[in-house]
Amino acid sequence: MNATSTTPSIHARLMRDDADYWRMRRLLIDTVPITPIAFNWDMRRLDGKRFYNEDLDANRLLRRPVQLWESDQGQLAGYVLAEGAGDAHIQVHPDYRYLEGEMIAWAEEALATTNTESGRRELELVINEYDALRQQLLAERGFVKMSYGGMCRHLRLGYQPLPAPVAADGYTLRATDPDDLADCRRIADLLNAAFGRAFHNAAEYQIFARFAPCFRRDLDLVAVAPDGSFAAYIGIPYDEVNRRGIFEPVCTHPAHQRKGLARALMLEGFHRLRAIGAIDATVDTGDAVPANAFYTAMGFTEAYKSMAWRKEW
Numbered sequence: 001m002n003a004t005s006t007t008p009s010i011h012a013r014l015m016r017d018d019a020d021y022w023r024m025r026r027l028l029i030d031t032v033p034i035t036p037i038a039f040n041w042d043m044r045r046l047d048g049k050r051f052y053n054e055d056l057d058a059n060r061l062l063r064r065p066v067q068l069w070e071s072d073q074g075q076l077a078g079y080v081l082a083e084g085a086g087d088a089h090i091q092v093h094p095d096y097r098y099l100e101g102e103m104i105a106w107a108e109e110a111l112a113t114t115n116t117e118s119g120r121r122e123l124e125l126v127i128n129e130y131d132a133l134r135q136q137l138l139a140e141r142g143f144v145k146m147s148y149g150g151m152c153r154h155l156r157l158g159y160q161p162l163p164a165p166v167a168a169d170g171y172t173l174r175a176t177d178p179d180d181l182a183d184c185r186r187i188a189d190l191l192n193a194a195f196g197r198a199f200h201n202a203a204e205y206q207i208f209a210r211f212a213p214c215f216r217r218d219l220d221l222v223a224v225a226p227d228g229s230f231a232a233y234i235g236i237p238y239d240e241v242n243r244r245g246i247f248e249p250v251c252t253h254p255a256h257q258r259k260g261l262a263r264a265l266m267l268e269g270f271h272r273l274r275a276i277g278a279i280d281a282t283v284d285t286g287d288a289v290p291a292n293a294f295y296t297a298m299g300f301t302e303a304y305k306s307m308a309w310r311k312e313w
Contacts, residue, residue, distance in 0.1 A: 012102075018059065038282070042237075069103070078091055080107050082111045086112060087123070088125050104125075118312075126306050146307060151287060155300045173265060176220045178210060178220075190231075193254060194249075221236070231256035236272075246283070
């Protein structure tokens with residue numbers, strides 16, 4: 001790449017190892033104060049890709065190619081990675097947004113999948129509605145905006161009054177104990193029931209809790225049912241540098257819904273965040289209407305909408 005006297009020389013290469021993971025994570029943390037909400041991933045999402053796995057040594061980040069852009073001096077400008085087949089996610093320092101066209105082109109080449117029925121290549125990115133630059137770049141390359149997307153909600157804790165959490169009769173609220181394998185199994189069972197899945201297991205949760213740098217035991221909360229099972233769960237990974245709590249996941253077992261358990265856990269979480277000096281909190285909600293209505297009622301005051309952009313060729 002040609003460079004001017006004020007533009008550093010940038011080269012691209014594939015992610016290699018955990019040393020790159022730590023640099024990628026640092027970029028996410030460093031850009032929080034200088035970018036809009038949800039401009040880049042929160043570091044919890046990257047931690048999950050690395051550590052939410054039953055095998056600590058199996059780095060899921062390396063299952064698909066991850067491309068890094070960095071200066072000759074080793075400064076990370078940005079990177080592109082995938083979460084699933086046929087998607088791409090751009091993480092970039094705002095000083096290097098001029099690289100995004102190149103990043104999208106790389107994603108088309110390296111991350112697109114082939115539709116088995118049509119034989120056409122496909123790639124999808126989810127883009128914030130406020131991001132006019134990236135939308136323009138995608139439109140110029142033939143991407144089309146879809147009718148579905150997601151939402152990131154934001155709450156500044158400030159000095160607003162916080163009601164005391166009240167659990168439904170017979171239920172208790174407490175922090176989880178990742179050292180107790182029975183707790184880990186109950187978390188896995190709850191996640192499977194709440195999200196209609198079958199693949200969550202105790203080992204993946206325990207490894208994440210023990211090794212993911214964003215995990216805090218005092219912010220990992222459950223509502224325990226009278227029979228001892230876990231009825232609701234809220235994890236709050238914490239960005240200590242930016243003093244931000246990240247609500248992920250928020251879920252209630254179908255057999256225990258409409259008892260106010262998620263509300264009680266979120267309020268408990270708000271109190272605990274304030275006690276450790278947190279400034280704000282975010283939650284990714286998707287575009288489901290009931291979930292967004294719930295978070296509005298919980299006091300999340302800002303909503304940042306994103307939409308999927310798709311290309312077939």
